[in-house]
Amino acid sequence: AQSVTQLDSQVPVFEEAPVELRCNYSSSVSVYLFWYVQYPNQGLQLLLKYLSGSTLVESINGFEAEFNKSQTSFHLRKPSVHISDTAEYFCAVGTGANNLFFGTGTRLTVIP
């Protein structure tokens, strides 16, 4: 069985400060890893994903995440956040089937 743990339910951070949102997973099979973002009153959008190859993946808006197999982690980072990054962030794991298993989400609040 697969599971995803996001330990931080809320992360407040000042504008232009760095941020890390933590994600750990457990799985008995190979996984694909995703970060989705949900802006207020909207559906989820893919931020970035790891399928294979380089363990560091980047998004177009400055986020990056690193797959660490030994620590079963896929933490999301951004060196300098903007007000517009305020949103709910979900880590998810996929396996050979079509389903995704989502973490409980981390609410990122950027403070001006």
Added chain:
Amino acid sequence: DTAVSQTPKYLVTQMGNDKSIKCEQNLGHDTMYWYKQDSKKFLKIMFSYNNKELIINETVPNRFSPKSPDKAHLNLHINSLELGDSAVYFCASSQEHSQETQYFGPGTRLLVL
């Protein structure tokens, strides 16, 4: 040119009623999904469906039933609504395979009184 659309956006109804939520995708995807997001933002898969099979999350009550008139649509029917059904319901679609990106609709906010 919305990729995944849902109607209605808001739904307020009484306990015991039967209601439907519609979902359409124009991405040509093979697989569609329904998720339930509760008040704590926890997102849980309810169903996934493609041309070949319907996969049901075993925790979903049989009052919930997905119906797919064609590849681009997956509607959600809910019978005998209960207070605990109040949530945001998201439809999503993807190409078949778990490594493919899922595209989500805007959500339907259901409130059962």
